Amino acid sequence: MSYDTDPFRGEFDSLEEFADRVSDVLKCPVTIEDANHRLIAYSAHDDYTDPARTATIISRRVPEKVINSLWKQGAIPALLKSREPVRVPPIPDVGLGSRVAVSIWKNDEVIGFIWVLETNRTLSPEEMEWLKLAAKAAKNKVLQLYMRKNKKEERVQELFWKLLTGHIAREDEIHAHLAAMQIPTAPQFAVVVFRFAADLTAEMERQISYLLQTTQQLPLLLYTTDGRDVILLAAPKTDQPLKELNAFIESFAAKMKERFHIHDVQCGFGGVYGIYRLIEKSYREALAVLALKEKLGDEIKSVYGYAQLGIYQFFDFLLEQKRQGEWTNPALTKLQSYDRKHHSDLVKTFETFFDHNQNVQETADVLNVHPNTLAYRLKRIADIAELDLHDMNQKIKLYIDIKLAKYEARG
Template sequence: MTKKTDPFKYSLDRLEDVADQISDVLNCPITIEDTHHRLLAYSTHNDFTDPARTSTIISRRVPEKVINRLWKDGIIPTLLKTDEPLRVPQIAEVGLSSRVAISIWKDQEVLGFIWAIESEQPFSDEDMDLLKMAAHAVKNKLLNLQIRKTKTEERNQELFWKMLTGHIHEKDEILDLFLRLGIRCPDTYAIIIFRLRDELTEETEKKLSYLLETTQQVQVLLTTVDFHEFIILVSPKTEHPLQDIKQFTNSMLQQLSDRYHIHHVQAAIGGIYDHITHIQPSYKEALAVLKTKERFPVETERLNSFSELGIYQYLDVLAEKRKGSSYSSYSLSKLEDYDIRHHSNLVETLERFIDCDSNANIAAKQLNIHINTLNYRLKRITDIAEIDLKNMNEKMTIYLDMKLKNVHL
């Protein structure tokens, strides 16, 4: 059996020329992408294309809806496990015609992908072998790109950390830094922290980076890592910054769970600012969100942003003010004494009732009691604590007193 001739054994300098060479050999349109589905090169002389390829070339990255569909259909997970060519059937809903894809590997790591559209007829076994040769030929070029990218990311992370810690904080310093990094200074931005249970491994960091690189919901400007926290600077894309950033954050949490089975991740969004010198305050506010979620996990379960914390923003200030004082809440003390003596839970009932915006029906469901039972307890609370639950000032005062019990400076 004669050994097949490798048409790619003579290396070309430019990746674009390699894409054209692969296209000539296989007689089909070719795109070469990195692991984050950013376009690195594409063949230029074939008339046939499809909407997905056109969008990729225009935006220099694969559309997010295409990536999501390829994950859902198991295409990308398979490409991340094998070095064999993979047939991808037509997916008309996202503008994808039938094609063949192959991963480009170096040892146990995927460096990128080659996508070949089957423009006239399905690939033969010989075509599949040629595509494998092409992947081998592209490997070293992508490896060199990856090395340069890693050095750039390490430098960016170091400079970003200096901004987060306040070592770089003057406006002119920050503007000059963004200019040197080749990043557009954002008009509006926020810091987001994703905190995992354990220290971030290199593999988990790669997965997080992949999600950030492929999202098109916000602009991800800078990232860095601190033990089990992944910290990012993002800029919204519409005139609804909080909505954009919250949707992006929730999408990240969902994809970490669905794609990678990474659960129990805490997310925190700092303040949203339009002045570039507030990067450190936004970071501190994101940390404050995480701290609050630790103290009040039930009440803040669905809250991720500093702007949504309400009274929880001010509990530390109030606790500091009362520190060392002899203040004692008369009404709360009365309820606590009653609960101890009668083995009841009037304090919990009152706290849950106010948590539910004084909605008796919702509070009763959360407490798993009949609404008549709740109404009876509320009457007892009114009598014992000597408070008027229809008086907002009295109600909020005892509510703050209950919350401050969980604040330890």
């Protein structure tokens, strides 16, 4: 079959109709996605479909593991760079058959993709050219969708800000707003804040948005940005929400790094609650985590959740207390002066010991000393500070005071 001119000229009522047309022309199943790999349309009368396509249609989005492998394999980077069609060899691991794809452009921005599944044939160079034409033809339709979405997005962001700042106090009112905007409700949620090294550029924002949209680890109910912060309302699904959130953050940071070479992303999230009114609190807590990270640096590097801050949660309070009253821990003072006089490291030893969960072996390794040395030092500490090593209470106090001193020194 051949076409003298553009086979996709003319009007189409819907993108579905358009997809069918492309499918007819290329004799292959076709799917059209937006820039974030959400399904926009797909051809209906297809004989064969691979598992990846089936899954995409069922969930109305490309499964995350498929996206991941397309990034690793290089197809998506190529599509984001060039307007040329790209052929992707089969990736059986994720149920992906051989296919050809092309990106849809508006000015110099990708706003969608057309995927053609090569079921039992291979597209000829000529057909590849047609695919390029299809991409051009799709542009306007996709753009319309975009505009509509963006407008809705703006209203949603406005609502999110109201929630973050606690402007809507009544729970039923919040529910009504969310329902009106078709935002799904969730039994539990937390505010997550990513903080970047500098204010977000439009480019970065697109990339971040892309990553978040394609993430399926965790439902993300709401999204907005603020200076160098990206603020999300995430809704963990299991009864181990903290684990979920941590995993999400780790993977987000990893992807930011490997896909877009953006390092220096800090992150914090607040408490997990089930009442929308508490979104504000969760947000405050997320910001508190970030503020503490700024101060404490490595101390809490791998901590993101407010709940996991542990004792640092009340450090601001304690510090205030310490500064106004004459709060001294004589035990710590004695240890410090001993350290100074004898060039020893008793305080650091104790701190490290607790940092490593009172594990002798581990602590000794970190400090590069013999386990017996550690034991000796601890006994020494007990003598000097008049500390009962069998009394957790006293030990905790010393540990807190050590950390507090550090905190004070930096704050």
